[in-house]
Amino acid sequence: MKSRDAINVIEIDSNNTTQIRTLYETIDQHKSMKKVINYEQFKDYLSKNIKYPEKYRKVIWKYILRLPENKKEYDLYSSKEIHPAVINFKKKYPLKIYRVLRSMEKIMSMLCYWSPVFENIDYLPNMIFPFAKIYENDTFTCFEILLTVIINYCQKWWEFYPNPPIECLDMLESLLSYHDKELYNHFVKYNITSQYYGWELINNFFSDILSKDEWLCLWDNILTSRNPYFLYYFVIAYLKNFKKSILRITDIDDFVFFIHKENPCQFSKIIKLTYEIKKCTPEDLKFKKILKPYYSLDSNTGYPIFNEYPKYIVNYQTKLKEKIRLEEEEYLKKK
Known part of the structure; x- marks a missing residue:
């Protein structure tokens, strides 16, 4: 591992003055800076150290991904009731850490509202869990990270759903x-x-x-x-x-x-x-x-539409699951 002074970062403070700090010093002070962290310097750091320090990882990921931080649109999804496809999630996955469980439930629900294909993907919890664990107290960031990952790294995954890509x-x-x-x-x-x-x-x-x-x-x-x-x-x-x-x-x-x-x-x-x-x-x-180049989500527009899946199959599965759910509710009322 290199020392803390191995990677220097050029930054511009609020007075437009250029300074040189270590990577760690820059991250520690990122909230008070207008411009910080050069992407190429992060790549350079990683090429020498294989991984980022745990203390700074969450902040680094946010910078690297250039998240849109679209709080207004996030709130539209977040304010919705838990999606019907996720209602029984807590029963199926009784995690010990309630914060993570609640965060996963919220994120899964929002993903289902964002794109119906996620209503029927049984491995969705396994995709979400590690990210939810890292950002258990920051569902906003976690959701935008997952959107960015899905848009870029999950290209064509569900075009032949329910078959593999x-x-x-x-x-x-x-x-x-x-x-x-x-x-x-x-x-x-x-x-x-x-x-x-x-x-x-x-x-x-x-x-x-x-x-x-x-x-x-x-x-x-x-x-x-x-x-x-x-x-x-x-x-x-x-x-x-x-x-x-x-x-x-x-x-x-x-x-x-x-x-x-x-x-x-x-x-x-x-x-x-x-x-x-x-x-x-x-x-x-x-x-x-085959795959499109990586791109960051635009902070000036809403979250992108995600409809790369066979709609007739997903729509049929959604209707069938909703029918079964309503029949179960009716049955329980009569008991």
Whole structure:
């Protein structure tokens, strides 16, 4: 690790005077500054240190993502009653920390109002939980972070809902075939598809396979990358890191067990390998054009519309769930 003086940050104070401070000093004083923190300096810091200090992570993520801080529109979602699709959430997921449980319920409800596709996604709690845990006292920031992540890093995930994202998994297969033909051929031989070695890792934001510190380290790098492909590069790096173990697995059930548990590793090596894969992936490969470039949410407009899903299927599921819910309520009244 570098010392506290390793990364200097140029900042402009309220008197328009340029000063040079350490990264830490700048973050500590960020509230009183008009302009602080250079994105490239954050990238430089991360390239040398792999992860951000825990004390500053929440502030750093806000800066990196350039959240819109659209409190007016957030309040419109936040003031709504808990969405019907989330009413039974507390019963299904009785978390010990009530603040986190309440925060998750609120965020899930707002996401359902934002886009109906989230009413029917059973892995949604696993996506939200790590972020809600970090920002348990700041639902506003957590919600805007999740919107930014979904818009950028979950592109095309639900275009074929309820099926997995075919285009993304095709891209992942192409990546694996290019970077590790032996591993790719092993999966083909034993019928272990990208739905298992890709989708089941990604759709919960890797929360099943990583410890808390590893997960935070990964998302430091994902968010700082501002690169929608970074998740997929990480999947390849993770699989390559455990290549010897994976080549001994010939049964799908055994592989599913493997990718739904924490596997001890030197995580910094996997992160470094992720960057190596990113660097040596040819620009002209066809799958490089599948996803749109990263963009931050606009603070001058409302939250973006998210309708990249088969509406007739989602609408049917929503109506069916509502019908079942009303029938259950009617049944309980008659008892």
